[in-house]
Amino acid sequence: MIVVGLTGSIGMGKSTSAAMLRRMGVPVHDSDAAVHRLLARGGAAVAPIDQAFPGVVKDGAVDRQALGRIVFADPARLRQLEAIVHPLVRRSSRAFLQRQRRRRVPIIVLDIPLLYEKGNERYCHQVIVVTAPPFLQRQRVMRRRGMTEEKFRGTLAQQTPDAEKRRRADWVVPTGLGRSFTWHRLAAVMQQVRSSIGAMRCPADRKRPHA
Numbered sequence: 251m252i253v254v255g256l257t258g259s260i261g262m263g264k265s266t267s268a269a270m271l272r273r274m275g276v277p278v279h280d281s282d283a284a285v286h287r288l289l290a291r292g293g294a295a296v297a298p299i300d301q302a303f304p305g306v307v308k309d310g311a312v313d314r315q316a317l318g319r320i321v322f323a324d325p326a327r328l329r330q331l332e333a334i335v336h337p338l339v340r341r342s343s344r345a346f347l348q349r350q351r352r353r354r355v356p357i358i359v360l361d362i363p364l365l366y367e368k369g370n371e372r373y374c375h376q377v378i379v380v381t382a383p384p385f386l387q388r389q390r391v392m393r394r395r396g397m398t399e400e401k402f403r404g405t406l407a408q409q410t411p412d413a414e415k416r417r418r419a420d421w422v423v424p425t426g427l428g429r430s431f432t433w434h435r436l437a438a439v440m441q442q443v444r445s446s447i448g449a450m451r452c453p454a455d456r457k458r459p460h461a
């Protein structure tokens with residue numbers, strides 16, 4: 251089974267591209283969605299977050315905007331949150347990989363915002379980076395409810411710069427040229443990945459994906 255990583259900085263179009271890939275029939279695991287489930291009522295991260303960040307749990311669920319204001323202004327607090335959430339997200343993506351392997355699916359996609367930041371490329375045979383010009387990224391992100399200039403800057407400061415992501419990618423997919431362009435580029439990438447399945451090996455400097 252070929253594991254394709256999908257990443258990009260905040261607002262670059264990961265979720266939109268992931269939705270397109272699903273429509274093409276490719277199973278996609280979405281790390282942000284897994285985090286949101288863990289932070290929702292009944293989620294496994296609610297109790298430890300309540301302990302570490304008093305006041306951010308309301309009606310049994312984490313108020314993500316309130317937590318975001320805290321952690322994107324303070325890298326040490328963000329590391330503390332990641333230490334709670336990341337092991338649980340890894341559990342979710344491992345279970346997804348096992349399910350898809352049992353189904354004998356040839357290609358799957360892992361949508362991972364922090365793919366380069368946390369060394370997750372070692373789990374992927376190939377990596378797609380989605381990208382758009384900075385002005386468009388800013389416009390998209392600043393439209394979001396609860397977003398502030400400070401939070402946007404704080405988030406960006408925690409991420410590998412877009413230029414470095416593009417340099418390290420196997421495939422770069424623009425999302426600033428319209429949805430149709432992105433769709434066709436993603437379809438072409440998946441076609442190329444599919445046609446090289448027999449020959450594809452994990453690069454020597456990457457570990458094999460989860461067994």
Ligand SMILES: CC(C)(COP(=O)(O)OP(=O)(O)OC[C@H]1O[C@@H](n2cnc3c(N)ncnc32)[C@H](O)[C@@H]1O)[C@@H](O)C(=O)NCCC(=O)NCCS
Nearest residue numbers: 259260281282285314315317318331332335339363408409
């Ligand atoms: C801080 C939280 C509550 C904010 O939730 P919110 O719904 O407002 O944002 P959302 O989860 O949709 O994230 C939006 C984007 O923020 C960026 N982002 C999120 N977490 C991080 C992080 N730890 N480091 C850098 N960027 C991050 C990513 O670009 C992500 O796509 C949430 O992002 C969170 O719990 N983050 C810590 C867990 C994590 O590292 N998630 C990233 C994928 S595993």
Ligand SMILES: Nc1ncnc2c1ncn2[C@@H]1O[C@H](COP(=O)(O)OP(=O)(O)OP(=O)(O)O)[C@@H](O)[C@H]1O
Nearest residue numbers: 259260261262263264265266267390425428429432
């Ligand atoms: N290919 C595209 N063509 C046109 N607009 C796009 C495209 N991709 C994304 N967008 C727009 O950009 C916005 C952000 O996209 P999306 O939510 O997919 O980004 P993201 O990378 O998942 O963001 P985050 O890092 O916050 O999770 C969306 O409102 C969407 O309408």
